[in-house]
Amino acid sequence: MSPCTRSAHVCFTPSFLQESGRSTVDGRGLIHCIGAVAITCCLFVSMTGAQESESKVAPQDAEDTSLFTDRVQPLLEAHCLECHSHAYDEAEGLLMLDSLAAMTAGGSRGPSLVAGKPEASLLFQALTYADTDLQMPPSEKLSEEDIEVFRSWIATGAKVPPSFQGSVATGGPQKSTAENHWAYQPLRSGEHATSAEVDAATGNPIDRIVSAKLETRGLQLSPRADSRTLLRRLSYDLTGLPPNLHQFAEFEASQLAGQDMLPTVDRLLASPQFGERWARHWMDVSRYADNKGYVFQEDREYAEAYKYRDWLVRSLNQDMPYDAFIRYQLAADLIPDASPADLPALGFLTLGRRFLNNKLDIIDDRLDVVTRGLMGMTVACARCHDHKYDPISQKDYYSLFAVFLNTDEPGGEPWPHRLADSEKERTAHVLLRGVPGNNGEVVSRRFVSLLNPSEVPFGEGSGRLDLARAIASPTNPLTARVLVNRVWMQLMGTPLVDTPSDFGTRSTEPEYLELLDSLAESFVANQWSIKQLIRHIVSSRTYQQSSLEIQPGKDVDPANRLYWRMNRKRLDFESLRDTLLKVTGNLDERLYGQAVPIDQLSGALRRTVYSYIDRQNLPSVFRTFDMASPDTHTPKRPQTSVPQQGLYLMNSDFIAEISLRLSEQPEFSDAEVDAAEKANRLFQQILGRAATEQEIQLAVELTEQAEQAAPAELAERWIYGYGPFDVSNATLQSFTRLPMFIAETWQGGAELPDAKLGWCKLSALGGHPGNSQEFAVVRRWVAPRSGTVSIRGNLNHPAAEGDGVRASLLSGGKLIEQWTALNQRMPTRAQGIDVEQGAVLDFVTDCISSPNHDSFEWKVAVQYREGTPKEFRSEAGVPQPPKTPMNPWALLVQALLTTNELAFVD
Structure with a gap:
């Protein structure tokens, strides 16, 4: 089995770790190593195995028209009929392709279709681009897979349903009108479920309608999904969050005992998270x-x-x-x-x-x-x-x-x-x-x-x-149908009507119009209850099917338009992000409140529904994961599989931070706990199941190798802090890092003045000292090598008020130079300072006596006099907060967070 088709197990190997190991620039290290197979091959691949099976064109029976309706007709509608259709009054080359009769008659070049002979059919020749003067569609050649669909259809007799036989004069189905268009007609199923019927264990109208349609194609509903899969599906569809280990065990036990699943459905519908989802x-x-x-x-x-x-x-x-x-x-x-x-x-x-x-x-x-x-x-x-x-x-x-x-x-x-x-x-x-x-x-x-x-x-x-x-009138034939179709799409993965926000005459009549109307009638009859509608759908065997592809379904209906199995669904962005927070124990589950920027630490732990949506500058992570555009109404989201999705989980500070937090919890960081037990606990916490023996062995080997390869913490050149400055002997009594980094500035707290440090702050250009000499601000430089350095810079105190600021240069704790500025700019220079590797120079600024009007600029540069010329300029940038290196168990957490098992619903 290739890594891309695995979804039941974690995809990582120690051999890959050994081949690929390297540290990253920020010191987290080895993120690229742990679980790289899972990240680069498995994550967000839209089920390669399923795609491969769908690409195979099944042989047709003599009267079987499914190849046309399932594969050929959608391609014609997407790429051909806009220019070759009676309905749209177009006739490029006098060729119409909206009926079999029109295809056979052809256009100015003659017949476009010769049944049984693809190579003799102009339609097929145009698709292959064999003739430089006849290449269709003109914008871009179809994929080889799509061309093969046309070849197979023509070769097997070009069978079409009666509705597409048509005539040369009129083409296929005519443009719908208000009188005959399906969506404008009253609801007409004649069968709908009341609340009492929804509670029944059998006889769900959904299953009767779907099963009847499947029987006409020689199909039947797939077996019921296993209890673990079913609970995961229900939990995500109804709340957007995964079940925990206890809930899995409880549900599996109830199903083994033959108990009804409706109490679980009702619990999820009643949870506060339902409304958020x-x-x-x-x-x-x-x-x-x-x-x-x-x-x-x-x-x-x-x-x-x-x-x-x-x-x-x-x-x-x-x-x-x-x-x-x-x-x-x-x-x-x-x-x-x-x-x-x-x-x-x-x-x-x-x-x-x-x-x-x-x-x-x-x-x-x-x-x-x-x-x-x-x-x-x-x-x-x-x-x-x-x-x-x-x-x-x-x-x-x-x-x-x-x-x-x-x-x-x-x-x-x-x-x-x-x-x-x-x-x-x-x-x-x-x-x-x-x-x-x-x-x-x-x-x-x-x-x-x-x-x-x-x-x-x-x-x-x-x-x-x-x-x-x-x-909202019960007599309006559109409103209930539209809402039911939207709910069905969210629960089943695809809508009954392919265009959820366009039920007009260009919309295709749904395969299950009777089902759509049955659900709409039931919805209205149950007092327009969305929860009862959802309960009705998830109670059906159609919803509870396995998503596995089996014969004959994948040959007869590879696109699953008839719902002979459940569609396999990937987590949307909100569910994915919320799951990452939930399983690592970081999710803030408070309800309601102001929007928060989820790309900042202050809002990063809330559910994604509470994220601040900036219409003009939508964060890139939203676009990467197919978030709906806030600029206009979105009928259904696109679903893409792009490298940026895996790279985000591989390299983002957000994922690294929550992985680190979980690994540092006592149950995972206790040195007395056996490594195998730690690994198993992580599987239970993140994936909601016990690890297999093979997975435990791989996890332990992986963490051991990661421990041996852990990179050293990178040296820092500039450090921003504060400390008490003794004016009498010009010494810095101690040094403490400034604790808060906001908008390229280090400061004492989230708000200024801070209760403890007052106005203490430092940026690349300058800052403000605290309220006394106890809180002088200090820009510390750490020597990367031994040698002699010189200092140059400018101290500026622009305010006319106050008593100015005092700037002191200390080397090894001893005063080298000192300057005072009041409403003036003055040079700050020093020569011939000997430093050893790792020694520090402290650039200290205090308030003299009053902290009022003490904002200052002090740009400094440190330059080695001998050897390779090297200059370190303070204004080159403020040092970011030092990042804690990822420990081996945090790397294992991250590997588990990037598996298909977590990213897909089934």
Whole structure:
């Protein structure tokens, strides 16, 4: 088995350690050695084994059209139909590819398809780029795997389902209209589950619908996942955190005893972490951020934006009905019985980008997040003209635009809990071609005509509350379907409708439309309960399946569009980071509160949902791990596998620090504890299971070798500190490092003045002494070799007030030179100072008598007079906090944190 396909065991070997061992610049050392196979080969590889099996094109039966529907049709839609389709009125080279008949008829070059003969088919020739004058797609050649799919399909007879037979004149399926498009029809499954049926051990409608579809393809549901896998899946899906060793053991025992798993499901649904997990999903939909992005001449920050996030967490934990969830986010200020605690819900509208105060763009952004986020309608496409594909007119757009045109932000400052209807109604016009000032007809505030055929206008005020009620109406066929599809996507790994925020006529009818409608009907019947919907899905055998690829499923349906197995899922960024903190015992599980910068130590231990989202300068770690963009509504996140992900876990200070902290806990650092026992304890703590004998042996060997190869701590050249300065004999009584490093400055505490050290601080250019000679600031230089050095520099005290500062140069504790400056700049020079290797020169600055107005600049340079010329300049940079080298057990922790076993849900 190759390292890339291992997920059940840790992938590291002592031989690799021996071959690759080297120290890193920061002295942590050997991070590259421990678990390197796991990091560089296993981590974040999107299941290579699965990809290999999917790339094999299975043989077709005479009437089997699955190769076309599963592989060929998606490629045609992605790369061909935009230029070769009746539906989009395109006909490059007079060639249409949207039906078998059209392919066979061909275009200006003749037939594009000869069934059974790939090499004779112009379609296949174009894909191979064999003819320099016929290369399709023109932008980029398809992969060899995709070309092989076309070859196999043509060679086996180019079988297509009846719906794609078509004709030369009309092509394939016609452009959908409001009359025939599946998403605009009423819910129509005829079968849905009530709460009582969800509790039943058998007969889940999900399984009946999925099993029936699978039977038509000769498939069946896969075996149930083992109890360990199932608990891990449930815990991540419902709370975003892993189970611990005790919870694994308890669940496995209950399953062996034949007990129902629903009590565990209910426990997870009732946990406070449920709201944190599902709030983050909704924050993708609502394009949450803590600031406005690029703005000009206004505050970048959204005051109290975090209150919207906290409202989401509370509402989801309380299982607020989804229809109410919608109404509060659109019109909390207009709901008569709303409490002040519900007003932050308006952040759904207010926390978008500001677009340099362009109100038209701000309204367009709000209209887009409402229509795409809640109904899967791309209404914003009708801003400049009628929608090209969907039955949405420009008049529909400006009728909704009028709702937000008549909504104000009191005081002009967008807070997440501040919106109000305008006092005087503003007239809205259709803007011809979307150009401001190019007014067309006047429009009323109303719902889209597709869902409001009589075009009844909204009532008094802005119409936001009427809009919320129309969206959250049980008769609206889109709202429940869209939400159910989003929940299914989070739980099952892929959505039923491939385009979660576009249910328009360009969306493909889902394979399981009956299932989608069944879930939507059940959702509404159960009072729009998101928790009951989740409970219903996870109670199904479909959800509880194993994710292993088995025959005949991987040949008949390699993409798993029919859900004959569970999709294997990788941890998203939030779950991964929270897991790293949780299993190392560092996670701060407090609920709610202001956003924190997770790339700084002060906020680094909180759950990722509480991270500060800077819309303009999104931290690189978010982009590396596919975080949703806060600039716009995100239907579903991309999922990439790039080297930066593994390199972050290999080299980041954050991972090194939490690894070190865990290794220093008594149960892992006690010298009396056997090495094998320590290794086993780490496996139990991090992976929630005991280590195998082989893993223990490898871990012990690895730590022993790491101990032998541990690098020495790097020498420091400049050290910033403080100490008591005896003025009478010009001596420094003691030296202590300054404890806090903030914004390239060493100082006494997080806030100045510090309770103990007062104004003590030092930067590369200067600083400020403490409140007395007890707290003189000291820049210490450590000699790298023996020799004679000279000193040059400038001392500057710019303030006219105060009594100035005193600067003293000490070598070996003895005074060499001393200078005093008051509202002046003066040179500080000394020659012929003999130093031994490791000796120190102290540059001491004290306040004389009063600490007021004692900010100073003192830039110094130390230069050797003989040998290789070498100069050490203080302004070259402030020394960073010294980093504790990684001990061998911390390196083992880091290796475990970078395994596939931790990074994948299954």
